[in-house]
Amino acid sequence: MTKPSPRPPRRIAITGVTRGLGRVLVDGLIAEGHVVAGCGRSEAAIQALQRQYAGNRFSVMDVTQDRQVAQWAAHVLKTVGVPDLLICNAALMNDPAPLWEIDALAFDRLIDTNVKGVANTLRHFLPAMIAAGKGIVVTVSSSWGKTTSPNVAPYCASKFAIEGLTQALAQELPKGMAAVAVSPGVIATDMLRQAFGADADNHDGPEVWAKRAVPFLLRLTAKHNGQSLRIEGG
Numbered sequence: 001m002t003k004p005s006p007r008p009p010r011r012i013a014i015t016g017v018t019r020g021l022g023r024v025l026v027d028g029l030i031a032e033g034h035v036v037a038g039c040g041r042s043e044a045a046i047q048a049l050q051r052q053y054a055g056n057r058f059s060v061m062d063v064t065q066d067r068q069v070a071q072w073a074a075h076v077l078k079t080v081g082v083p084d085l086l087i088c089n090a091a092l093m094n095d096p097a098p099l100w101e102i103d104a105l106a107f108d109r110l111i112d113t114n115v116k117g118v119a120n121t122l123r124h125f126l127p128a129m130i131a132a133g134k135g136i137v138v139t140v141s142s143s144w145g146k147t148t149s150p151n152v153a154p155y156c157a158s159k160f161a162i163e164g165l166t167q168a169l170a171q172e173l174p175k176g177m178a179a180v181a182v183s184p185g186v187i188a189t190d191m192l193r194q195a196f197g198a199d200a201d202n203h204d205g206p207e208v209w210a211k212r213a214v215p216f217l218l219r220l221t222a223k224h225n226g227q228s229l230r231i232e233g234g
């Protein structure tokens with residue numbers, strides 16, 4: 001029996017790879033033979049990634065800064081190529097509190113990252129992806145993009161926005177492409193510790209999650225356009 005030919009490596013761009021879910025996606029996707037371009041604000045973590053994974057591209061970049069995103073996208077398009085998969089993962093959680101106790105700066109910072117940061121990323125990658133006529137866009141959402149809890153109103157508002165943004169984008173993309181909102185489940189990362197405190201560590205850690213998430217993300221195709229999916233398990 002002839003062996004199936006190996007799939008060609010895919011080009012994958014991910015925001016927020018210095019910690020948490022983005023960090024383990026880098027390990028898992030590179031282990032599967034794909035080429036990754038990632039970003040985050042922490043210089044030390046980005047340098048460590050670049051040392052560990054030469055041949056992939058890691059950049060210090062803040063998704064809230066549209067000009068930095070434009071430069072990052074241009075660099076990725078030139079050095080890695082047009083992404084087959086673009087994962088808008090970078091986000092912040094608010095310090096738990098009732099909405100009226102959250103100061104304007106903290107609210108702005110969260111919306112600038114979780115909503116405007118995703119729009120900035122899409123603005124600078126999609127023209128090349130559309131010109132190439134291919135590519136899957138994943139916006140990382142949350143169960144708090146469809147349901148709510150007290151003390152996380154800014155985060156819920158941002159993820160409800162991501163669900164709407166993704167559905168509208170799905171109606172705009174040409175045939176052959178997809179925009180998919182993906183809720184990762186509940187995973188013990190810095191973000192979950194900020195929201196849940198010590199209870200966060202009752203959940204799977206990122207490495208366990210990545211074993212489910214990597215094949216899930218690689219299976220997404222144009223037929224998933226406009227869907228809102230959850231990575232089950234754990």
Ligand SMILES: NC(=O)c1ccc[n+]([C@@H]2O[C@H](COP(=O)([O-])OP(=O)(O)OC[C@H]3O[C@@H](n4cnc5c(N)ncnc54)[C@H](OP(=O)(O)O)[C@@H]3O)[C@@H](O)[C@H]2O)c1
Nearest residue numbers: 016018019020021040041042062063090091186187189191
């Ligand atoms: N963990 C969960 O249970 C859970 C549940 C539902 C949804 N999610 C979603 O999953 C995604 C990843 O969450 P996580 O738990 O991995 O969070 P995390 O551990 O806090 O990691 C967040 C990542 O985003 C980066 N980031 C934050 N602000 C950024 C900015 N302005 N520019 C560039 N990068 C930035 C951080 O890097 P720097 O600080 O170095 O910039 C870090 O790499 C988020 O979209 C989150 O909303 C997580």
